Amino acid sequence: MAILKNLKSKLANKSKNINRAQVVDDNFKEFVNTLKKPNKLLILKDYGLTESAFIEMFTSQIMSRQLDLMARALRLENKVFYTIGSSGHEGSVMLGRLTRHTDPAFLHYRSGGFMMERSRHIPSIDPIYDTCLSFAASQADPASGGRHKVWGSKDLWVLPQTSTIASHLPKAVGTALGIELGKRSVSGLPIPDDSIIMCNFGDASSNHSTAQGAFNAAAWASYQGLDVPLLFVCEDNGIGISVKTPSGWIERNYKHRPGLQYFKADGLDLAQGYRQVKRAVDFCRFERKPVFLHLQTTRLMGHAGTDFEVDYRNIDELEAEEAKDPLLKSAKLAVDSGLMSSNDIIDLYERMNQRCMESAYKADRQKRIETIEEVIESLAPYSPVDVKIQAEKCVDQDKRLALFGNQKLLPENQPAKHMAILINKGLMDIMLKYENSLVFGEDVAQKGGVYTLTKNLYKKFSPKRVFNTLLDEQTILGLAQGYANMGMIPIPEIQYLAYFHNACDQIRGEAASLQFFSNNQYANPMVVRIPGLGYQKGFGGHFHNDNSFTALRDIPGLIVACPSRGDDAVKIMRTLMALAHVDKRVSVFIEPIALYMKKDLYKEGDNKWTFNYPQCEDYIPIGEAKIYNEKAKDILIISYGNGVPMSLEAIDIFNKSHSESIATMDLRWLQPLNKKSICQLAMKFDTILIVDEGRESGSVGEGVVSAIIENLNNPPQIKKITGVDTFTPLGDASALVLPNVKMIVENLNKIVEKRKLNA
Ligand SMILES: Cc1ncc(C[n+]2csc(CCOP(=O)(O)OP(=O)(O)O)c2C)c(N)n1
Numbered sequence: 001m002a003i004l005k006n007l008k009s010k011l012a013n014k015s016k017n018i019n020r021a022q023v024v025d026d027n028f029k030e031f032v033n034t035l036k037k038p039n040k041l042l043i044l045k046d047y048g049l050t051e052s053a054f055i056e057m058f059t060s061q062i063m064s065r066q067l068d069l070m071a072r073a074l075r076l077e078n079k080v081f082y083t084i085g086s087s088g089h090e091g092s093v094m095l096g097r098l099t100r101h102t103d104p105a106f107l108h109y110r111s112g113g114f115m116m117e118r119s120r121h122i123p124s125i126d127p128i129y130d131t132c133l134s135f136a137a138s139q140a141d142p143a144s145g146g147r148h149k150v151w152g153s154k155d156l157w158v159l160p161q162t163s164t165i166a167s168h169l170p171k172a173v174g175t176a177l178g179i180e181l182g183k184r185s186v187s188g189l190p191i192p193d194d195s196i197i198m199c200n201f202g203d204a205s206s207n208h209s210t211a212q213g214a215f216n217a218a219a220w221a222s223y224q225g226l227d228v229p230l231l232f233v234c235e236d237n238g239i240g241i242s243v244k245t246p247s248g249w250i251e252r253n254y255k256h257r258p259g260l261q262y263f264k265a266d267g268l269d270l271a272q273g274y275r276q277v278k279r280a281v282d283f284c285r286f287e288r289k290p291v292f293l294h295l296q297t298t299r300l301m302g303h304a305g306t307d308f309e310v311d312y313r314n315i316d317e318l319e320a321e322e323a324k325d326p327l328l329k330s331a332k333l334a335v336d337s338g339l340m341s342s343n344d345i346i347d348l349y350e351r352m353n354q355r356c357m358e359s360a361y362k363a364d365r366q367k368r369i370e371t372i373e374e375v376i377e378s379l380a381p382y383s384p385v386d387v388k389i390q391a392e393k394c395v396d397q398d399k400r401l402a403l404f405g406n407q408k409l410l411p412e413n414q415p416a417k418h419m420a421i422l423i424n425k426g427l428m429d430i431m432l433k434y435e436n437s438l439v440f441g442e443d444v445a446q447k448g449g450v451y452t453l454t455k456n457l458y459k460k461f462s463p464k465r466v467f468n469t470l471l472d473e474q475t476i477l478g479l480a481q482g483y484a485n486m487g488m489i490p491i492p493e494i495q496y497l498a499y500f501h502n503a504c505d506q507i508r509g510e511a512a513s514l515q516f517f518s519n520n521q522y523a524n525p526m527v528v529r530i531p532g533l534g535y536q537k538g539f540g541g542h543f544h545n546d547n548s549f550t551a552l553r554d555i556p557g558l559i560v561a562c563p564s565r566g567d568d569a570v571k572i573m574r575t576l577m578a579l580a581h582v583d584k585r586v587s588v589f590i591e592p593i594a595l596y597m598k599k600d601l602y603k604e605g606d607n608k609w610t611f612n613y614p615q616c617e618d619y620i621p622i623g624e625a626k627i628y629n630e631k632a633k634d635i636l637i638i639s640y641g642n643g644v645p646m647s648l649e650a651i652d653i654f655n656k657s658h659s660e661s662i663a664t665m666d667l668r669w670l671q672p673l674n675k676k677s678i679c680q681l682a683m684k685f686d687t688i689l690i691v692d693e694g695r696e697s698g699s700v701g702e703g704v705v706s707a708i709i710e711n712l713n714n715p716p717q718i719k720k721i722t723g724v725d726t727f728t729p730l731g732d733a734s735a736l737v738l739p740n741v742k743m744i745v746e747n748l749n750k751i752v753e754k755r756k757l758n759a
């Protein structure tokens, strides 16, 4: 009780108007004390509720409320680091009860009630303590290992979600669509066949283009007869931080939306709401169609602890919202039905308060993350030995013969080929080897992709494994996350690098962060193929020649690879697939479009940029660069992608009039950069030329320069040639803004002159 008094005095210290947590807390107790048993008892059964269901849900509501109050109090003591609460949204207990704990859920941050109730499915879980651990950023937090306050639980199929509103909706669509695919996949479905997916979000968030894209994608898929058992729950409290949602907007907008079945439920009243929620859940489960459940809620105690609502809402309005408190309604139901007396309720309320406070203090005594190693432990798991074993595994030769036709048609028995063909054959082998892999994107099926890279995959593998998506990159990457959640390894294609940027958050904020925020309990392995970069002849302009790496380079945990030749491309893809299979990693494979068809290196017809298809066990370990002319002593060129053949050509020209020996390092792996191998090679040279086709700002060259300067005692002279910080123009002008062979030769000449002067 001492703890309780402590809470009271802390809350009381704030002025009454500002501290709405105190008001909400007082209101509840005052209201409950006025409740009297009625002459005629309310029959809960009439509302589809059993007594135990009601009592449990009411208790879950109180648990959630007391967690909010605790967080507000202990934030002041720096024992809790998060105060966005669930007060006013405790009606979500109905969803916690009416969905199964094996129905994957992607949650809104106001889902305390849902979590408390869902936890009842597994009695060994103590949801109050678990939440306190997360609030306290304790390492023992079972959801994120203390990395973030998230709603998440491996056992309860709650995939952790952080803060970007609506960003979880595309993956919810993908997970829903993944149920049918997963059933047929060799890896099998990790959840029961009749599961549904749930995602909830606020009224303001429903306006976000990411949410709109997800509603559209769900309806688009359902319209074509696919099962989309997805429950969108819009928790409508009428406001987003301080901006009001126009009255009636949600209903008006979704009631008659084609392809989305609209249900409305009273989230403020368990008796009224229960059947309404049940109808929505049942419809979704049995019809396997997307549902929009409009759950009416209210927001109590402000957006977060730091939000002083009195700044933008007048007191009458605040009090009107507080009068809608769903806990008042539940308390009245408890008394009206004869299940509890007001004393029972107060007693339960105080007991839960005590439990929350004690749990929070206990959580505060647990170890927090103390080292960088602990922070990043779950960010980028890597098991080199297992990855090697996996990458080197060969597919049964009979199966390959059946796939490619006959011995002669096996790609390794074919003459040397250019990159487009080798990637295409490489993908075929990969799809054969990883029977749970999927290839999808815009135009990848019948057409075989804009550059025919996926040609014939559709014919050779079923349309269930190779398919076109709708034209929305956020959806493509959301699907990838969802399919991965359901046990598959997606290989989505983003048609051009420029169009990745418009969906970047799906990798940056979501896919790449899942292992980190779930303490590696959840993962969404995938290999994203992105054709990109410049030098395209005949198909120009910025968006088909985008050379920006910046948005990819700093995404924590993401692997970015870029081949310069076809055989490397195949071997790198094998590594990426093995990394996805073993360590569940997310990677991006940038395919330089201009190299797809390149056959010659020094002169027309020399065929020196065609390569043999690698033997089945060949792969390139992550971070391993390729070095041309390794014995060279004078100058080192460091490059990747288009820069590699350009550099080799430039060296050929240069060597006609010079005797200096030049090595070329093809990085192949752009993120993470293998700083060690770069430095080990760089230290052997006194001059380095970096040929970086990316834009000057933020491109790979920056990382190479800083790796060398920071790590070598006697760093060599470094010169960098990069793309210009501009968008790429159309036509011949595009050549002005990118490095070219002539520039490389000129720079080599300058380097040599300088070396002579210094000698
Ligand atoms: C993409 C994005 N933009 C802005 C924010 C900041 N933000 C957090 S919550 C919020 C309002 C959300 O309101 P609503 O969807 O109605 O949910 P509620 O908080 O009312 O439950 C905003 C703007 C964010 N988290 N993500």
Ligand SMILES: [Mg+2]
Binding pocket: 202, 203, 204, 235, 236, 237, 238, 239, 240, 241
């Ligand atoms: Mg809202």
